Amino acid sequence: MTATMIDGKAFAAGLRARVAEGAARIFAEAGRRPGLAVVLVGDDPASSVYVRSKGKATVAAGMESFEHRLPASTGEAELLALVAQLNADPAVDGILVQLPLPKHIDERAVITSIDPEKDVDGFHPVNAGRLATGLEGFVPCTPYGCLMLIKDQLGDLAGRDAVVIGRSNIVGKPMAQLLIRESCTVTVAHSRTHDLPDVVRRADIVVAAVGRPAMVKPDWVKPGATLIDVGINRTDAGLVGDIDPACAEVAGAMTPVPGGVGPMTIACLLRNTLVSASRRLGVAYAI
Numbered sequence: 001m002t003a004t005m006i007d008g009k010a011f012a013a014g015l016r017a018r019v020a021e022g023a024a025r026i027f028a029e030a031g032r033r034p035g036l037a038v039v040l041v042g043d044d045p046a047s048s049v050y051v052r053s054k055g056k057a058t059v060a061a062g063m064e065s066f067e068h069r070l071p072a073s074t075g076e077a078e079l080l081a082l083v084a085q086l087n088a089d090p091a092v093d094g095i096l097v098q099l100p101l102p103k104h105i106d107e108r109a110v111i112t113s114i115d116p117e118k119d120v121d122g123f124h125p126v127n128a129g130r131l132a133t134g135l136e137g138f139v140p141c142t143p144y145g146c147l148m149l150i151k152d153q154l155g156d157l158a159g160r161d162a163v164v165i166g167r168s169n170i171v172g173k174p175m176a177q178l179l180i181r182e183s184c185t186v187t188v189a190h191s192r193t194h195d196l197p198d199v200v201r202r203a204d205i206v207v208a209a210v211g212r213p214a215m216v217k218p219d220w221v222k223p224g225a226t227l228i229d230v231g232i233n234r235t236d237a238g239l240v241g242d243i244d245p246a247c248a249e250v251a252g253a254m255t256p257v258p259g260g261v262g263p264m265t266i267a268c269l270l271r272n273t274l275v276s277a278s279r280r281l282g283v284a285y286a287i
């Protein structure tokens with residue numbers, strides 16, 4: 001079998017177009033554009049590229065982009081003061097503080113200082129708790145984008161066996177919550193899992209979010225399974241995912257890297273920002 005390649009880039013373009021329509025409607029009805037503030041501390045080149053592409057996508061969707069680039073030497077108190085200012089700014093509907101932060105800054109303190117109603121990353125414990133307990137809130141963009149691709153491919157997910165490799169707060173855990181919400185039978189694997197290949201072999205759906213190039217091998221994959229590759233690894237051979245491309249011989253469908261999950265993350269960020277603006281302005285949206 002040769003897997004269908006899931007075109008995340010095309011799916012994301014469609015989502016961004018729908019977000020742009022919603023943003024235009026908000027502008028027409030409320031007289032201002034949805035606003036997204038992105039904060040980057042330090043000059044990590046990869047982070048800098050992401051922040052620039054987020055800013056471009058924000059403007060292209062008819063939203064306002066507020067970029068704050070601070071030096072790596074910025075103190076925690078200074079960053080918390082900026083977040084407080086953005087929390088209070090009525091033009092700002094969404095706040096994203098790019099991770100990772102320099103070591104001298106406590107990430108948890110910064111994330112919990114963001115107003116949960118502007119937390120379009122969905123990283124605040126209030127939003128994590130809402131997701132875990134079935135309340136409405138912001139869902140982290142990467143797992144949300146993965147879920148959209150999986151549902152587009154498989155339709156109803158009830159009863160399917162899903163394995164999530166990775167248990168981070170930003171990808172693995174919220175991905176597992178979303179799959180539970182869809183009534184999958186969910187296994188979360190991590191660095192202490194025994195016999196990972198055997199665990200993966202049971203899965204109809206595999207989401208790999210580890211950060212190890214081409215870790216998932218073809219002989220781990222159940223024939224016909226849907227494989228979602230979150231990994232972004234910069235190697236001498238270029239950008240590679242966590243799933244060996246040779247898995248395409250066994251899988252039913254899989255996402256490429258690049259052009260799979262990555263573009264969905266940015267589109268979902270814009271979608272969350274639109275939802276935030278709609279709620280804050282009391283304007284109905286439909287996407």
Ligand SMILES: NC(=O)C1=CN([C@@H]2O[C@H](COP(=O)(O)OP(=O)(O)OC[C@H]3O[C@@H](n4cnc5c(N)ncnc54)[C@H](OP(=O)(O)O)[C@@H]3O)[C@@H](O)[C@H]2O)C=CC1
Nearest residue numbers: 142166167168171190191209210211230231232261262265
């Ligand atoms: N495409 C996108 O939009 C995004 C891509 N990424 C990428 O996704 C990947 C994961 O990101 P993130 O969740 O932040 O990473 P983290 O480093 O926070 O988490 C990695 C997880 O992988 C687990 N792990 C490590 N080694 C193994 C192993 N040998 N076997 C099984 N599990 C293992 C870790 O287990 P343990 O908990 O036991 O340490 C941990 O739970 C990275 O490549 C990152 O660049 C991230 C965000 C967005």
Ligand SMILES: Nc1nc(=O)c2c([nH]1)NC[C@@H]1CN(c3ccc(C(=O)N[C@@H](CCC(=O)O)C(=O)O)cc3)C=[N+]21
Nearest residue numbers: 096097098099100121232258259260261262263265266
């Ligand atoms: N507060 C915060 N929120 C995040 O959502 C967040 C973050 N911090 N820190 C870093 C990770 C990583 N991340 C990606 C976003 C887009 C692509 C993406 O668009 N990737 C393209 C390729 C880009 C390239 O060529 O480098 C693709 O896969 O096709 C990848 C990774 C968001 N993250």
